[in-house]
Amino acid sequence: MFSGVYTALVTPFNKDNSIDFATLSRLIDIQLKNKVEGLIILGTTAETSCLEDAEKKSIVEFAKDKIANKCKLIIGVGGNCTAKTVKKAKEYLTYKPDAFLVVTPYYNKPNRTGLIEHYRQIAALGVAIVLYHIPGRTGQKLSVDLIEELVDKIPEIKAIKEADADSTHIVELCTRLSEKVDILSGNDDMFLQLLSLNAKGIISAAANVMPNVFIKLYQERNPHYFAKAYPLIKACYYEVNPTCAKYMLEKLGYGSALTRLPLGPVDDKNKKLIDTLLSGYTKEFLFGE
Numbered sequence: 001m002f003s004g005v006y007t008a009l010v011t012p013f014n015k016d017n018s019i020d021f022a023t024l025s026r027l028i029d030i031q032l033k034n035k036v037e038g039l040i041i042l043g044t045t046a047e048t049s050c051l052e053d054a055e056k057k058s059i060v061e062f063a064k065d066k067i068a069n070k071c072k073l074i075i076g077v078g079g080n081c082t083a084k085t086v087k088k089a090k091e092y093l094t095y096k097p098d099a100f101l102v103v104t105p106y107y108n109k110p111n112r113t114g115l116i117e118h119y120r121q122i123a124a125l126g127v128a129i130v131l132y133h134i135p136g137r138t139g140q141k142l143s144v145d146l147i148e149e150l151v152d153k154i155p156e157i158k159a160i161k162e163a164d165a166d167s168t169h170i171v172e173l174c175t176r177l178s179e180k181v182d183i184l185s186g187n188d189d190m191f192l193q194l195l196s197l198n199a200k201g202i203i204s205a206a207a208n209v210m211p212n213v214f215i216k217l218y219q220e221r222n223p224h225y226f227a228k229a230y231p232l233i234k235a236c237y238y239e240v241n242p243t244c245a246k247y248m249l250e251k252l253g254y255g256s257a258l259t260r261l262p263l264g265p266v267d268d269k270n271k272k273l274i275d276t277l278l279s280g281y282t283k284e285f286l287f288g289e
Helices: 021-033 053-067 082-091 112-123 144-153 167-177 188-196 211-220 223-235 243-251 268-278 283-287
Strands: 004-008 038-041 072-076 099-103 129-133 157-162 182-185 201-204
Touching (some): 004 211, 038 053, 053 072, 082 112, 099 157, 129 144, 144 157, 144 167, 157 167, 167 188, 182 188, 188 211, 201 211, 223 268, 243 268
Parallel strands (some): 038 072, 072 099, 099 129, 157 182, 182 201
16 A cells, blocks of 8 residues: 655745745655655654644645645644644545554653554544654654554554664564555665565655655665665764755755754754765756756
8 A cells, every 4th residue: 555655745944934835846846756656744854843733734735736646645643642633633634645644652652552542543534544653753662562453453554654773673573564564664774674674665854855766776676776875865864854854955956954943954064064975966866857
């Protein structure tokens, strides 16, 4: 059901801090041109926690019209309050998303029974769920046993975005669950490793900057091509996502690098490193242009 390359879109901002829809339109165009399988709207990369509710709705409406069923639409609705998450998801039903991206609740660290009920209530809306497991941001690492229980008890969970950096966890997850649910890499630098373990694709932040690269990696599984792209993939995470990706997009002519606080500008030292790296790549390599 969910395979291939999915790009977690950034939210570009104007100098007055409003949403730059002109640049968002261009970013969606370049993703569609590269024939990504789908776009993630209102994910972590979109700085969703710093968007007002009205802005979120306007982004979803804009993206839905722009995408026009040319690729899958996945909307991020995760939060750490079940009632608010369900309410938010209900508001987006009118846009007929292909799935909701639902992060495991952060900060309050739900226990087993609470977590199962959290996903069960979202699943009751009848939309496919991509379970988002990212312990580094949520502060809670789920065992493979618990993830398997969630998958077994909640059939609406159709995919897992796995963003743990623990290779032992990833191997066990893929070995045990890849025949039950579509596993998508949540780590750009581990894409090929997960594909070799029967993962079905990736949800990528770096694909904002280099959609052509991730499409070719998915199609060709070429480690030499990955090695060529890896320095720039790594540079996307010199600082917290999406600061470096947005700086790269600015340098490539796609809007500004502006983020909303508490995310600040990329450090000057890292800017220089990124500038040097970018000079070694063509737009044809990055965007297929």
